[in-house]
Amino acid sequence: MALDRLFRRRRTRGGGRDVPELWLKCPACEAQIYKKDLEANLMVCPECGHHFRLGVEERVRLLLDEGTFEVTTGRVQPEDPLRFEDTEPYRERLARYREKTGRPDAIYGGTGAVEGVPTLLLAMDYAFAGGSMGSVVGEEIARGAEQAAAEGRALVIVAASGGARMQEAALSLMQMAKTTMALDRLWERRLPYVSILTDPTTGGVTASFAALADVILAEPGALIGFAGPRVIKQTIRQDLPEGFQRSEFLLQHGMLDQVVPRERLRSTLAQVLRLLHPEGAKTRGA
Amino acid sequence: MALDRLFRRRRTRGGGRDVPELWLKCPACEAQIYKKDLEANLMVCPECGHHFRLGVEERVRLLLDEGTFEVTTGRVQPEDPLRFEDTEPYRERLARYREKTGRPDAIYGGTGAVEGVPTLLLAMDYAFAGGSMGSVVGEEIARGAEQAAAEGRALVIVAASGGARMQEAALSLMQMAKTTMALDRLWERRLPYVSILTDPTTGGVTASFAALADVILAEPGALIGFAGPRVIKQTIRQDLPEGFQRSEFLLQHGMLDQVVPRERLRSTLAQVLRLLHPEGAKTRGA
Amino acid sequence: MALEFEQPILELEARIRELREYAEEKDVDLSDEIGLLQQKLERLQKETFANLSRWQRVQLARAPGRPTTLDIVENVFEDFIELHGDRAFADDPAVVAGLARFRGSSVVVVGHQKGKTTKENIHRNFGMPHPEGYRKAMRMMDLADRFGFPFVSLIDTPGAYPGVSAEERGQAWVIAQSIQRMGRLKVPAVAVILGEGGSGGALAIGVGNRVLIMENAWYSVISPESCAAILWRDAAQAEAAAEALKLTAHDLRELGVVDRIVPEPGGGAHRHPERAMQALAEALAEELEALEPLGPEELVEDRYRRFRRMGAVRIE
Amino acid sequence: MALEFEQPILELEARIRELREYAEEKDVDLSDEIGLLQQKLERLQKETFANLSRWQRVQLARAPGRPTTLDIVENVFEDFIELHGDRAFADDPAVVAGLARFRGSSVVVVGHQKGKTTKENIHRNFGMPHPEGYRKAMRMMDLADRFGFPFVSLIDTPGAYPGVSAEERGQAWVIAQSIQRMGRLKVPAVAVILGEGGSGGALAIGVGNRVLIMENAWYSVISPESCAAILWRDAAQAEAAAEALKLTAHDLRELGVVDRIVPEPGGGAHRHPERAMQALAEALAEELEALEPLGPEELVEDRYRRFRRMGAVRIE
């Protein structure tokens, strides 16, 4: 896939009203970047390599072979089992996020191929309630794992999440067990599961399915951890070490297989899947 | 078993010629101890609790129910496969140790019961070539594991060893794999294996069967590790931290289940075996 | 030390005690008066505990004197022997683990452990495990599978420790691994929430075929205080957060998150720990017995089905 | 950089090179002279390498330029992708691990890794793993079992690191666990000793159904230097210790410790690494093919039987 195709749809849609957003400032190096350049560079700062967050549709286009994607998410809709209300009722929050993202909850994906390997790809949407995992995210992941197992597909999950969704309380917590246990359906069939951690991946998402993949890749500089840095700072009453909880730190501490820049993410993923998926693993007869 | 019985045999044998050894100096607290007091106290310093090394026959008597012990070791004899010679031929060393200990190699034990639980107990003999593991020790342990599995016994190994026996070179090394793999015979039959680490347990013995038990107990203050303290000191060119590689240090670092004083060793072992051995684990029907 | 809503009860109890002492000392008959006060006390206790707010239950769940893991292994089980260490890095005192006998059969037990004094609490890190604690728990799961012993977990933690050292050693990774490992147990697994069931740190040993909860315990994805700090931007709103989180035993029973509530004696488990433990022993015995007919694969599937159901969604 | 016994060979090679250059420069025919020297060189090389002492082989085994794990994954395998970390504490650069393709099929590869420069060697800790390295290796064994891929290990270490940090994190424990884990592999496992096979640190990934050794590699329970220091109380007696330890490929083949010697090209693998790697590739292919018919349980039993035989004893 030509890289400049990645954002074609958005550019077409966005039309002429984008004028005030033509320039962006990189939060890492403070360079002023022309937005089209940033998009053409996969939302990676051309100056310093800082990885901006990537939208879920762009993520799917980045990773799957052209023309292979069929969306499977979207039918599972959120409820408000606790009739939760803080400064705003949960229902209204959900409606706002649905409006903003066009999706019922914080996950998007479906079937497709990665350099020919049949795959089920799910991407968490940080734009929807901080990518938090409630019942819908948990259900889509469990369904995804089950479908991948049933259809002989690799499972790939791109994590981006502040953690579990507080507004579903204990039910959110249970999604950690549900998603984790659903992964075992892939084990039984010897199908691979690759986890891709992006900025940020914390809390109950890290502490369940995201940390349990056969191969764990992460984008550079992503915040990854269990507790958030603010909570930890409060706990220890000290400043946190430089680079703490960033991808490179986690690699050093043995938690990741590789930190992969976005431009190599697709080819690295494809290599892993070709080696692990039964269709690619034995080519002797081919 | 009355504690004062433990050394009965030795006292009877030793007779009157023990006079010059009537008093001993404790290496830990430097107290002068009357030898009979030390023996009556299971070779534990009555002043400071320092655990002197215990002979293998005394060890067997300490741990097994009275009258249940039948020796199984002794038929396996050492060879000199490399015709090894350093400052002294290996054959001559072996003959010297045989003379000194009355046993063909550095291990002694057999079948018996621990508070009724059928057990196969093996004790390494530090007095024989520093308890080093060559082919005989490896073979006796493999046979012990196989026999315990076949007869439905728990396996208990009391380790005391400077490591693998250099004079058998690669063949000694292979005993680490052989003993380790033989333990799996117990796994298949759900029979327990308890390891008791005594002073010292290092090198290839720690790094094989001794570290792989269902429950690992150690005597207080025992030196336990992979590399010996002298080697480590040479490597890092620094003094070693206080208490480094002692039982209590290993407990803190998560390697041991419990540090058990000798006076409680028998009862603790019995409790573990009654809980783990099939005959003790289900008493509901009894 | 007493909770605010306990004060009237405690005062009444004190008065009854005084009257008794006075009657004995002076050798006068005050049995009528004492009887009346006793009735009043019972009424007051019933009323108070029938109408506890969620926030009050959270306070009860944290009350010193409630049965902890160490109390339970000593009183509910027999022949307990503690096993230490993760065989990799350290022994974590915030998690207690070992072998024990329950109604004649061997079981493996793992539980969070808080201290009863400040010193103990510092040693136990207030029941907040490091990764080593969960690795110790996983080692116990291996042991349970190896010997075919039922696995009992006792949950009482504000959460896994949120510190630099814990992050460095993979707190998230080890919680995920523990959830997975427990899900795969080929033996019956019963989890009991004793006091606080704080988030992933609780769930890590909470993947039971049956999940029980003490009547005044709580279990949620976040503590009321932290939830209030984030959603209300004011930790003082913990009471409101506790209400919103629906984190009590009865809420969770309704949501299907727990299977059974273990009743606590009047006044709460911290006032009568022996009676609370007896109720727990009975519930545990029943649940373990009910699971006994299931084979290894059935137990795994049963656990999968149990958690697969969790959540509230609508399919379009 | 050259070893002492290599000097005459290297000098002769240099003279041949000079003559060639001279002949070309001056356009004279020196082919007769060169041919004679070539014959002499071949004779010398053959003689030298036919009569290597054990100590000389130890030096060859350590020679810079020999194929390392990273060379082999790049040249013997295809599509190698390195996988990092033990998912518990750290990534250990002294152990390299990953997935690769060999003759069309996926395999899991783990090997010790030394550096080729001092800087690299410091990074790789001279090929001496910490416990993390062995935990990474065990993770790879899990991966091999999970997907049913053959497991290939490449051994080249002076030994596991003998330092305080390694002891603190259970060096002995993790070596024992790795031996056990490898013994339980349900897939074909081939171990190759590339250079140095130093004690438990080597054996930890040496529990193969087949154990291969490069012609000039060594494998023993202790290095000649350490053995000399202990038994002779003089590290300078390393040569005598090397002789006594019988640690060469041919010795080990005779003792039944290794199954197959991979021949090295004349002059040693460090002088012709490509040819050495080609020989290794062929041997590896044959051994893996031979193991293919065995089922999971047969492979475990085969490995058990292989190591069960080891040792020299006499039964009375």
Ligand SMILES: [Zn+2]
């Ligand atoms: Zn930048």
Ligand SMILES: [Zn+2]
């Ligand atoms: Zn003393």
